[in-house]
Amino acid sequence: MQSKEKQLVQDFYTSGFHEDTSLLEKYLHEDATIYWNSSSGFSKLDFEDFSRMSSDLGKSYEGLSCEITHLLQEDNKVAIRFTYHANTIEDPEEDGALAHFMCIWEIKDNKLYEGYLISQPGDDSEENISSFLPKN
Template structure:
């Protein structure tokens, strides 16, 4: 089994698509649909909706980085667990966890086609940060 789908997902989240939304077209299928269960409710996003949201993220944060803790693949389905860390414009020297996510992506024709996303507000507690480490 090839792991190109897994690499595609990792590269997408490590990219700076929020600062340059033209990068999105390299990764996201034009017919993409994202089903997002967030702490604010349910959202269904298409390609355009996602690009608009990414552009707003780029404006809202001085810096945004993605910490991937899990990346699993089965056939053309890739699951990723990650945390977005941000630096706000008001406090560019302080980085904090924005939100924690798990997304299951269907990859079709070498693009992210359908995503099922769950998120919750970020927290920098040691238990949460260390939750992906092996138990001793």
């Protein structure tokens, strides 16, 4: 049985919050802070910053799905590894890896409170895709 903290993180990333940012209130603590290291540099986002960015993301793609490969927990912290796959408005039939992410979330008051996020551009190479598959 999955813990409520792990379920919260999983539900957040599969919720479609980028299409309906009102969902953020269900998952994200009002005092949330996201510390994000990406290929374009470091960003520190609060609830409102993240909401604006999520809204922009939802407008930029025809479809966006989250493939979760790892979900680990220690106390009130949950680590997740995932890839966003996207369909662009220009080519809605083509689904490609948009970006790969690792995030550690601290859970407070049953919501996502502090997130430490690392991302890099998506890569559909065979080795990268096979790294998502369970080892025998």
